[in-house]
Amino acid sequence: MPKIIFQHPDFDEIEIYVPAASHKRTILSLAKEFKVPINFDCQDGECGTCVIHVTDADGNPTKMGVNMTEKEKAVLQEIGKMSRAELERIIVDDLPGEWRLACQMITRDEDIRVTYERMPEDQ
Ligand code: FES
Numbered sequence: 001m002p003k004i005i006f007q008h009p010d011f012d013e014i015e016i017y018v019p020a021a022s023h024k025r026t027i028l029s030l031a032k033e034f035k036v037p038i039n040f041d042c043q044d045g046e047c048g049t050c051v052i053h054v055t056d057a058d059g060n061p062t063k064m065g066v067n068m069t070e071k072e073k074a075v076l077q078e079i080g081k082m083s084r085a086e087l088e089r090i091i092v093d094d095l096p097g098e099w100r101l102a103c104q105m106i107t108r109d110e111d112i113r114v115t116y117e118r119m120p121e122d123q
Contacts, residue, residue, distance in 0.1 A: 028102035
């Protein structure tokens with residue numbers, strides 16, 4: 001059962017175990033279910049508000065290769081989290097991307113650490 005550790009610099013970590021029935025769900029969907037206050041807006045990979053930094057549970061790059069939609073790649077470039085050269089490198093070498101969109105990233109069978117921006121208080 002993969003583990004997701006949600007981390008924010010100002011708050012305690014929140015650790016969840018993803019049950020088999022929840023595989024193939026987005027990180028944002030799980031965060032909402034477990035009351036992790038990840039910032040988000042469109043929930044459709046358009047705005048970049050839900051950007052997260054993803055590593056393995058120990059803070060190292062994840063082991064699984066890139067698995068991003070074209071829309072996610074475009075938004076990550078637009079918001080300055082990934083250059084064209086970085087994108088080409090991770091595609092060619094099938095490397096994981098350290099920046100992802102929580103509304104687009106699907107859980108996989110790997111323990112990960114997710115660093116997130118917090119939702120503003122008035123939402
Ligand atoms: Fe808009 Fe994820 S909430 S890209």
